[in-house]
Amino acid sequence: MAVRVGAAAVMLGATAAVVPGQAAAAGEASGRPGPYAFADGAQSVEGARSTGDAAALKPGGAYKSSLPSSGKVSYRLELDAASNAYVSVTAVPSPGSTVSVIDGIKVSVQDAEGNTCSVDTASFGASRSPHPIAAWGRRETGRPLCQKAGAYFVTVERVDPEGEGSSPDTWDLELVALTEPRTAKAGATTAPEVWNSATPQPLQGESERRKGGAGFTRATPLDQGVWRDDIRPGQTLFYEVPVDWGQQVSVTADLGSSGSGVTGYTSDALHLALYNPARGQVADVGVGYDGGQKSGSLPPLPPVDHANRYAAAAQVSALRFAGSHYLVAHLAEDVADTFGDGPFALTLRVRVSGEPRGGPEYAGESEPKGVFEVSDQDREAAAQGVATGDDTAMRALAVGGIGTGSAVLVGLGVWTVVARRRNAA
Structure with missing residues (x-):
């Protein structure tokens, strides 16, 4: 995560803080839950009706888009032949909307030749309560299809837009794209068969x-x-x-x-x-x-x-x-x-x-x-x-009227904690 210099400057003079989770509590003064907090700096992108017009998603980036009540919207990924790629789509129904039991989103990934790489769905379930739901798309180089370098397309659609109880609203979308490098050495190609499956x-x-x-x-x-x-x-x-x-x-x-x-x-x-x-x-x-x-x-x-x-x-x-x-x-x-x-x-x-153990040696970042x-x-x-998304933790240091000198000392310690590796995810 890129820690912004401006966050430290705000911290030095602040006398009140935005504590972890305060975004969720912002709308609770009236007894109503707060809205979904999209990633800071998320780039707005419009989903295309045709894959030929699909806007590109850059791995490592976060995006905000929208999903109409009917039809598909598509986005494009340019991938090499070595990396696994993942795209997560979080759908946020509009306030006051209604949904059916099976309503939700379907996320699919296809290559330029129309081969399907993955399909995933997420729904609201028996409660029929609208809330943020997430599904992911995958392009895995270890599978028979979808191994070539080139353009791949992420398609998002409603599962049951005309179902009983579903309202025809436009939903907000948050999309994040990630890549995972190949391993430096060949490893196991079957999942472990023995593990402690007892109910803890x-x-x-x-x-x-x-x-x-x-x-x-x-x-x-x-x-x-x-x-x-x-x-x-x-x-x-x-x-x-x-x-x-x-x-x-x-x-x-x-x-x-x-x-x-x-x-x-x-x-x-x-x-x-x-x-x-x-x-x-x-x-x-x-x-x-x-x-x-x-x-x-x-x-x-x-x-x-x-x-x-x-x-x-x-x-x-x-x-x-x-x-x-x-x-x-x-x-x-x-x-x-x-x-x-x-x-x-x-x-x-x-x-x-379980004790942490070494993972695979990746051939790249x-x-x-x-x-x-x-x-x-x-x-x-x-x-x-300490919340480490964006600069929330930096701003939290000002809680309780911390003096400027104390804030500097505490800030230096927390700076190390929050200087993490994630940017959009």
Whole structure:
């Protein structure tokens, strides 16, 4: 991440801070969740109806676009013959929109000859609650098709725009493109067959407050621990957990009782999803809610391994590289109809087991640099809960009226933490 000089200048004279997750809380003064926080500096790009007019996406870049209620929009990637490429598309429905159970987005990647490289979908599920959803496209050089250098096309479309309950609204899109270099040496071409698949026990202990962010680039860092937050109906909170090569992550989400005494039931009220560093979904869990405390856990997941990409199961294949993995929690809008606007207590029990081990030797750098690794700075940020997206952490130093001299000293220490490798992702 490029740390901007202006952020340090603002820090020196500031007497109040934008703390991690404050973007999510900005709209909560009125009891309503804040909007999705797009990446700072995201370039606006228009999706083309024809691939012949598709605008180029540069690996390492972040883009903001839009998706009409019907039809496809396309974007172009210029790729070499050696690198794997990933494009994640986050769709953000317009405020007040309605969606069907299967409505969502479909993301596909094709080469210049029309061969399909990958297809992925994301939907809103049984709660029918509009919120940011993400799907990814992949061009993998180890597959029979899509190995040549040249133009590739990313196509995005609505899954069920005319379904029952779906409103014909235009949705905002956030797109990020990443590349992963080939390995310097040939490795395993089959996924590991043996790993600890026992259901882990939820982590116990006293909880610590961490406020979730309002987008992928505002995700609040978490390490292993028990973390407490508040969530309102219709709100989506983002967190990031560094998971290194050879490590397993397990997460349990607890939703506290409403305290209202009202009876009722909301299906899939709390939805928790885990995404990999390229924002490809790994696994998810839905938790129904009747006003009493409820709990749900992600399924057992294998250790992060480069060879996982050869697995047939999607949730194994997605755990293919080290780096910041994202937890995204959403509380359905309909919860408010029965149990009020909240907020409701959300507890995340995060376990990261296994000693980090060395990963594959890459023959080059990823774009953005270092996105598929866990650095000491990443671990420090997770331990401190310092948001490292853009310059949020720098601005947070001014909280509580820190004096100028103290801010300089603390700032120098935090500068090291936030001088990370990610730019757009």
